[in-house]
Amino acid sequence: MLPVYVVLFQLGSIFSDFEIIMKIAGLLFIVSFVRQHIPDRPLLSNVVILGLSSFLLFDVWKIFGSALFLYLLVSFGVLHLLVDLSFLNAFQRRPSHEDMQREQARQRAEREREMEEAREQGYEVPRRGNEEEYGYDGYGEGEDESGHSHKFMQGAAKARQAHGGASHASSGKHGNLSNVSAQMIQRIMQQRGGGGHR
Amino acid sequence: MTHNQERGNLIIGTLLVILGLALVPFIIKLVFPQIDLIYKVVLIFAIYSFVTQMLQNNSTLSLLITGILVYFMVFKYGDIFTSLWFLSIIFTYVGGTLLVTSARDFFGFGGEEGGHGMHPPR
16 A cells, blocks of 8 residues: 555645646736736736735635636647547548438438328328329438428329319318328428428 | 547547657657756746746846746656647647647548548437
């Protein structure tokens, strides 16, 4: 146990010595600051230096010492290092093939989940393998900003015409195809937080 | 390997590069022991110029404070402050960019493609 005590004692003395060095550096910063701002009145500047030193170096030394340490680190350019780390990580990274595949799979799963929810709520939604009738393949090609497929809209219009127009045959339990698709799209947009059709 | 792991690797790599740079003065001292004297003289001049610049005059007080700082920073913990002085020069003049890019591109920390790749999907 004795070597451990010796090491801890030496570490403690190192920290206390570093604290003395930091206090002297803090005193120098205070002197420089005060003399820079009160250059013409030596007596007043000495009084201000004494007051500031006794307050900052003894009363609130824990806060002032931490701030001084951070200031020294920043002035030595350590902040540069953090900025470089974040920039190199966030902005200079190119997408790899695996990342793109994972992103596509995630979008596909999300879209199928939304379709499944709409189907459970009673809307008529094309299933995979049956999407030729509606011209929708379910994979987001030609999507607009809200994620809805132009191809799907065109296919729905085509199907509407094939069934005899919007006011004709009902194709779901909630009404005709145009109402169903409009309600479904509105619901999806509400779920995504984009509001409904206005 | 996830994005966070890559970033963690890059941070660890940068810290290792900094640690390696801090060891450079020791290695030079092992090869040329006489350079220790030069380190000490340079540190004393740096401390003296810092103190006189801060006190804005050259008086007995500046000599006293310089003496205290020289005792601690040059003679008692000379090796530590030599490394810190070396690192401060590198950070000031070269910048941290070289350290981070060397950790990534030269030593290969931060992912297989050198840390490239977009943010992975949620």
